[in-house]
Amino acid sequence: MITPHHQPTPITPRRTKTRASIPTEVEGKGELFIPAHCSSSSSSSWFGHCFVPRKEMVVIDQHVLWTFFASLFGFVLLYTLRRNNNSNGNKIKTKKMTFPKECAKxxxxxxxxxxxxxxxxxxxxxxxxxxxxxxxxxxxxxxxxxxxxxxxxxxxxxxxxxxxxxxxxxxxxxxxxxxxxxxxxxxRVLGYALFKDGKNARLSYPLEKFDSDxxxxxxxxxxxxxxxxxxxxxxxxxxxxxxxxxxxxxxxxxxxxxxxxxxxxxxxxxxxxxxxxxxxxxxxxxxxxxxxxVEMPSCFVGLVLLNCQLPFANHGHVILADPSPILFYPISSTEVRCLVDVPGQKLPSVANGEMASHLKTVVAPQIPSELHDAFISAVDKGNIRTMPNRSxxxxxxxxxxxxxxxxxxxxxxxxxxxxxxxxxxxxxxxxxxxxxxxxxxxxxxxxxxxxxxxxxRKPMASTINTLAGALYKVFSASPDPARKEMRQACFDYLSLGGIFSTGPMALLSGLNPRPLSLFLHFFAVAIYGVGRLLLPYPSPTRMWIGARLISGASGIIFPIIKAEGVRHMFLPATVPAYYRARAPPHQV
CATH class of the missing domain: 3.50.50.60 (FAD/NAD(P)-binding domain)
Known part of the structure; x- marks a missing residue:
C-alpha cells in the first residue's frame, strides 16, 4: 500500500472507456459516480492516479450539459406549478375579502x-x-x-x-x-432675503444643476x-x-x-x-x-399688499422681528402676501381694532422702508385674516x-x-x-x-420638519443672552455665503433631503456662535454664555429629532419595514 507521503512514479492509465475509470452518472439517481481510488481529497492523488482522456472528457461535458438543462427545466416546471397554486390561493383570499354585494351593482x-x-x-x-x-x-x-x-x-x-x-x-x-x-x-421664487437690525442677506437656492424652469x-x-x-x-x-x-x-x-x-x-x-x-x-x-x-406655537396674521416692489425681486423675505418673524412673498404679479407671526394662541381682537393697532405700532416700525407704506395701506383696508400655526x-x-x-x-x-x-x-x-x-x-x-x-418618506419629511421647527425657535426673539447669540450667529453664518448659505438653502428647498446634513449645519451654527463669543479673548461670562448656547441648541433640535424618530431619520436601513418595499405582496 502506498501512502500519500510516498509519491510513486505516475502510472499512465489505460485508454479504456470502462465506466469504473471515469466519473459517471449512477443509473436512476442522476448522481456522479467517482471511483473509490479517486475519491481522495488530495489534489495530488487525483491528478496522479486519475487522468481522464480527452474522449472521456467529452462524455463528462455532455453529462454536465444535460444535467444543467434538466435542472433548468425542472426549476421552470416547479416555479410554474407553484405560481398556479399561489394564484388559486389568492383567488380564494380575494373571495373572502369581497365587499357587500350591492357595491358590485x-x-x-x-x-x-x-x-x-x-x-x-x-x-x-x-x-x-x-x-x-x-x-x-x-x-x-x-x-x-x-x-x-x-x-x-x-x-x-x-x-x-x-x-x-x-x-x-x-x-x-x-x-x-x-x-x-x-x-x-x-x-418664480429664487431664494430668500433675511433682514435683521437694518442689515440684510440674500440667500439663493442652489439651482445651477437644474433646468432653467x-x-x-x-x-x-x-x-x-x-x-x-x-x-x-x-x-x-x-x-x-x-x-x-x-x-x-x-x-x-x-x-x-x-x-x-x-x-x-x-x-x-x-x-x-x-x-x-x-x-x-x-x-x-x-x-x-x-x-x-398637535401643538399651536403661534398664529399667522395675513395681509395682502398691492402694487408694491419687494426689495429683492422673486425672493421670499424674512424679517427677524421682535417677538417673532415676519414674512413677505409675491402671490401674483400685483400682490404680495404678508404673514405676521404672533406667538401663542391669544390674538389681539380684529373686530375692535386691537389687531390693527398692534400691526401699526409694533410691527410696522420693524419692516423694510420699501414696504412700509403698502403695509399701512393694507392694514387700513381692514382685510386682516388669521390662521393658527400647527405642528x-x-x-x-x-x-x-x-x-x-x-x-x-x-x-x-x-x-x-x-x-x-x-x-x-x-x-x-x-x-x-x-x-x-x-x-x-x-x-x-x-x-x-x-x-x-x-x-x-422620512428623508424629505424629517429634514423639512426639523428645519422648520428649529428655525422658528432660533429666529424668534428672546431675552436670554444665549438665545440672542444663537439668533445672531445664525444670521451671520448664513451671511457668510458659499457652503454656509447654499448648504442650509438646499435643505430648506427640499433639494437635499438629508437629516445628517441638517444636523451638522445646525451645530456648525452653534459652534460658530461660541467661536464669536470666545474670540479674541474669552472671559468667564462669555464662556458661560457659550456653554448655554450649546445647551440651548441641543434643547431645540433634540426634542424635534426624538419626535421624528432617531432611527427612522438617521438609520432607516435598520428598520425592518424599510425592506418591505422590495417585496410587494404576491398577487394574481
Whole structure:
C-alpha cells in the first residue's frame, strides 16, 4: 500500500472507456459516480492516479450539459406549478375579502356606494386639497378607480399653502402636474432675503444643476388647488363628489370605506379596499389612524399688499422681528402676501381694532422702508385674516384599509413653506409603492407592505420638519443672552455665503433631503456662535454664555429629532419595514 507521503512514479492509465475509470452518472439517481481510488481529497492523488482522456472528457461535458438543462427545466416546471397554486390561493383570499354585494351593482339608488364606471372603486380619498387632488390624479393616471369626497369643491381662499419650494416643484414634475401652475399668475421664487437690525442677506437656492424652469413658486393657494382638481376630473376613472365624511367604516379592525353626507344632506356609504384620509389640518378622522400630538406655537396674521416692489425681486423675505418673524412673498404679479407671526394662541381682537393697532405700532416700525407704506395701506383696508400655526409629528397607527396623508398626518411650522413639498414627496413615495400591485384587496398584506411608506418618506419629511421647527425657535426673539447669540450667529453664518448659505438653502428647498446634513449645519451654527463669543479673548461670562448656547441648541433640535424618530431619520436601513418595499405582496 502506498501512502500519500510516498509519491510513486505516475502510472499512465489505460485508454479504456470502462465506466469504473471515469466519473459517471449512477443509473436512476442522476448522481456522479467517482471511483473509490479517486475519491481522495488530495489534489495530488487525483491528478496522479486519475487522468481522464480527452474522449472521456467529452462524455463528462455532455453529462454536465444535460444535467444543467434538466435542472433548468425542472426549476421552470416547479416555479410554474407553484405560481398556479399561489394564484388559486389568492383567488380564494380575494373571495373572502369581497365587499357587500350591492357595491358590485351598476347603480344603487339609496346611496350605499357610488362606483366609478359601474365597476367599483379602488381608492377613496377624503379631501381634495393639495394632497388629495394630487393623489387623485396620480392614482387615476395609474389606472386606479378613485372616488374623491371633498367638503367644498368651490375655490378655497386661504392664507397659507402659497409657497412651493423647488424640491416640491420637482415632485410636481414627477407627478405630471407642473402645468397646474400655469395660468394662475404664479411667481418664480429664487431664494430668500433675511433682514435683521437694518442689515440684510440674500440667500439663493442652489439651482445651477437644474433646468432653467426649476425654481420655487408662489401663488394663490385656491387657484392652484382648483387647477389640480380640474385636471384630476379629466380622468374618466376619477370621480369628485362634494360631501362631508363623518366616519370611517370599520369591520373586524379593517377600514372598508367611509360614511358621508352628500351635498343634498343625504347619508351615504362608500366602499373601497383603500381609504386615504387627506382632510387637512383640522382633520376629524385622524384620531383612529394616528396618535395626534398637535401643538399651536403661534398664529399667522395675513395681509395682502398691492402694487408694491419687494426689495429683492422673486425672493421670499424674512424679517427677524421682535417677538417673532415676519414674512413677505409675491402671490401674483400685483400682490404680495404678508404673514405676521404672533406667538401663542391669544390674538389681539380684529373686530375692535386691537389687531390693527398692534400691526401699526409694533410691527410696522420693524419692516423694510420699501414696504412700509403698502403695509399701512393694507392694514387700513381692514382685510386682516388669521390662521393658527400647527405642528404635529407623524405618529401613525398602521390600520388595514386606511392611510393618512398631508396635513392630516404630519404638520410643521409654516415658516419655511415646506408643507406642500412634504405632501407631494409623500405622494411620489406612495405611488411607487402601489404601482406594482394589481389590486388592493388583501387589506392585511397591503397594510404590512405600506408600513415601509413611513420609513421611505422620512428623508424629505424629517429634514423639512426639523428645519422648520428649529428655525422658528432660533429666529424668534428672546431675552436670554444665549438665545440672542444663537439668533445672531445664525444670521451671520448664513451671511457668510458659499457652503454656509447654499448648504442650509438646499435643505430648506427640499433639494437635499438629508437629516445628517441638517444636523451638522445646525451645530456648525452653534459652534460658530461660541467661536464669536470666545474670540479674541474669552472671559468667564462669555464662556458661560457659550456653554448655554450649546445647551440651548441641543434643547431645540433634540426634542424635534426624538419626535421624528432617531432611527427612522438617521438609520432607516435598520428598520425592518424599510425592506418591505422590495417585496410587494404576491398577487394574481
Amino acid at each position: 351598476e347603480s344603487f339608488p339609496d346611496g350605499e356606494c357610488r362606483p366609478v364606471n359601474g365597476s367599483g372603486t379602488d381608492v377613496i380619498i377624503v379631501g381634495a386639497g393639495v394632497a388629495g387632488s394630487a393623489l387623485a390624479y396620480t392614482l387615476g393616471k395609474d389606472g386606479r378607480r378613485v372616488h374623491v369626497i371633498e367638503r367644498d369643491l368651490t375655490e378655497p381662499d386661504r392664507i397659507v399653502g402659497e409657497l412651493l419650494q423647488p424640491g416640491g416643484y420637482l415632485k410636481l414634475i414627477e407627478l405630471g402636474l407642473e402645468d397646474c401652475l400655469e395660468e394662475i399668475d404664479a411667481q 426649476v425654481a420655487g413658486r408662489s401663488f394663490h393657494n385656491g387657484r392652484f388647488i382648483q387647477r389640480m382638481r380640474e385636471k384630476a376630473a379629466t380622468l374618466s376613472n376619477v370621480q369628485l363628489e362634494q360631501g362631508t365624511v363623518t366616519s370611517l367604516l370599520e369591520e373586524n379592525g379593517v377600514v372598508r370605506g367611509v360614511q358621508y353626507k352628500s351635498k343634498d344632506g343625504q347619508l351615504h356609504k362608500a366602499y373601497a379596499p383603500l381609504t386615504v384620509v387627506c382632510d387637512g389640518c383640522f382633520s376629524n378622522l385622524r384620531r383612529t389612524l394616528c396618535n395626534p400630538k 404635529m409629528p407623524a405618529d401613525p397607527h398602521p390600520t388595514p384599509g386606511a392611510l393618512l396623508m398631508g396635513d392630516a398626518f404630519n404638520m410643521r411650522h409654516p415658516l419655511t413653506g415646506g408643507g406642500m413639498t412634504v405632501a407631494l414627496s409623500d405622494i411620489v413615495v406612495l405611488r411607487d409603492l402601489l404601482k406594482p400591485l394589481r389590486n388592493l384587496n388583501d387589506a392585511a398584506s397591503l397594510s404590512k407592505y405600506l408600513e415601509s411608506f413611513y420609513t421611505l
